[in-house]
Amino acid sequence: MAHSDQPLSPTPQLSAAPGSGKRGTLAETLISRAIQVTGISTVVLVLLIFVFLIREGLPAFVQVPLADLLSARWYPIEDYFGLLPLIAGSLIITVGAAVIALPLGVATAIFIAEIVPDWVRDILKPMVEILAGIPSVVIGFVGMLVIVPLFRVAFDTPTGLTAFTGIVLLAWMALPTVVSVVEDVLDTVPRTYRDAGLALGMTRWQTIAKIVVPAGKSGILTALMLGVGRAIGETMTVMMVTGNAPRIPSGPLDIFRPARTMTATIAAEMGEVAQGSTHYHVLFAVGLTLFVITFAINLAAAAVVFRRTKRAERMLS
């Protein structure tokens, strides 16, 4: 080989190269800083949202006595700002949607992850994702034209615009979230668990029910919380199909009567209020309440996720 007389030190070009400074070039530093700033900007944005909701929402608590805010009557034109019917409406519809969405979502996830062959899975997964992409206004629109008349007949109500209509549609809309989270979790349950179950003579179903699903428990909890978070924030669909009557339900059968959520109230009324009026501030206060609720839910979900990754990291190391 004819290379024995090659110089051993780096060529001059190399020593003049970028990155040869002590801490990299100026460009490198600038880019790194910019990237850092964008990372931190997410925290700033959350704070900014919080600050603006407080700024516009806090006056409501000054202008309207707390007892009035906690009353059962929402009738802003006559200055009745009782939030209870709105909170009750959101609560019923969200809880109802979650109760339906969780079992359906878990079953669908099991179907996709454990039962069907891979090629079916490759078709079904994008399909569920498509559902997540259908605009809520479109679902509300179809709900109005198809589901609402159906329910009017089925439940013998005057309009078919009921809390239950919202519950059904919201449950369906929350499914992509639930399905994808649960499916991911089922995916991470190690192959060996399944093999162990089958080796013990369990059927596939027994393996799924007694080993795989219990192993994914924390993920299912996360899915529930994220699904709830999604449902409580949904606006357009509920506004279009629930009838928007602000009333506190008096019994369980009242889910077949109209209801009104916090989100729908903001969406329906904010466009018509005078900026700076009491009504305006109260609507922001409703937004602030929603923000705090979803913040708490997501924080709790995040705590579960963080704990899970920590444990997974420990197992890997």
Added chain:
Amino acid sequence: MTTPGATPEPKIQILDLAVAYSDGTESLQGITMDIYAHQINVLFGPAGGGKSTLLRTLNRLNDQADVALQRGQILLDGEDILERDYDVIQLRRRVGIVFARPVPLPMSIYENVVYGLRLAGVKDKAQLDAAVERTLKQAVLWDEIADRLGDSAYALSGGQQQRLCLARSLALQPEVIMLDEPTSGLDPISTFKVEQTLQNLKKDYTILIVPHSVQQAARIADWAAFFLQGQLVEWGQGRQVFTAPKNRRTEEYITGRFG
């Protein structure tokens, strides 16, 4: 092999080096040894002994790892590379490394070889072409792939990929080449080719290698250092270490009583 008796010149001097990771895994305790220029320096011992850690400390690849403690000095040509403001980019160009598993970058064979040069700002096509031919010849790969340099590096066999990775390190004309079990995934013929390549390369480079077996260590070592659980148990000329080890644990390991 090296001529016994002649005192080689130390390229790297390691002085009382200690490294510990924050999760308490593999670490080094008070290592003092020299790496000699134009020699094949071998680090061997059971897994978890600290060999890879030492390699990664020598070109400061460990900077990004979770190192809890680092003490001591590493002198490269008399300069301490562990100094906080030592130019690590330049260091890594001078001290190249080849990993156990071949890792071609997801680009063509040609681009893989010149990757380091391009990072260093070399744009001259003739210079890049020359580097590709020179290093692929050094890595005994040129004849096999000279006509398909534009192909994806992933089209190569495992053994070819590993020699490509060697060529890629050589392209920067480093002074020291470190190889971390470079033949662990290779068949005997590829292994033989890599070992032969090393013998050729030591004329120009300082070679530091973690072999994948004691047999390989014995075959190629000019100088050998036996690592056990983060400690340097024995260090000396290869022939002496493998034929007449001074330490009982070295002997037990070489003869296969533990591993």
Added chain:
Amino acid sequence: MSRQLSQRIAFTLITLVAGLVILPIMAIIVYIAIEGLGAISWSFLTEMPRDGMKAGGLLPAIVGTLALTIGTAIVAVPIGMGGAIYLSEYAKDNASTRAIRIAIINLAGIPSVVYGLFGLGLFVIFLNFGTSIVAGSLTLGIMTLPVIISTAEEALRAVPQSFRLVSTSLGGTRWQTIRRVVLPQALPGIITGIILGIERAAGETAPILFTAAAFFLPQLPNSVFDQTMALPYHLFVISTQVPGMPLQIQYGTALVLLTFVLSLNIIATLIRRHYRQKRVW
């Protein structure tokens, strides 16, 4: 009851449930397509609405949605990619990184109508942009960030660590490594995430209700500080606020919106599938 039988019953039930969930997805798309196809014509896509929206076309709403979509991308892509690169390549596991992760999770969870309030408070009123494309784009852009950041980060993390190690060992700085190795490999995944994020923004109504959308405005916006019609809000308006609205126009509008949004979705899916197959690692 034998174990085989119980398995059969369980699987049948699960299949039924999955069908109940999945079939309506197809049904809703097919239904809108069938009902709406009759309304689609060249003039429906290219003319101004007339007669209180009961006749004419969708042009200003289509243009408005396009403008808002592009605006959203301009706001969300740089910040989203920067955030993802930061989390994947720079961030250490410390308190500030955890704060960023919690912030992103919470941004993802904030109801869209609350984004609308925020946009109203900050962009429309405080910064005095008025009800405008700018205000709407900024609001939608911020809302889209978490989707882009989390998918882009996932794509970046999927690039093998060994590539970074090799690049660093060859004298690459962190940014050189990102730009030459990590980003090109992660790009298809990142683009998928961007399209999915923008798709969601394009179909949103609540965030633009008080920040950008006009009820009826039969002209094209002159500048980004004009308010605009938009497809989702337009569908809401004609299906709930205008009595006597011909059903076919409603279905036609729904179909145009759905087509726009779903084609983005399908493009994203195709990109992801194509590059996943081509990937060497």
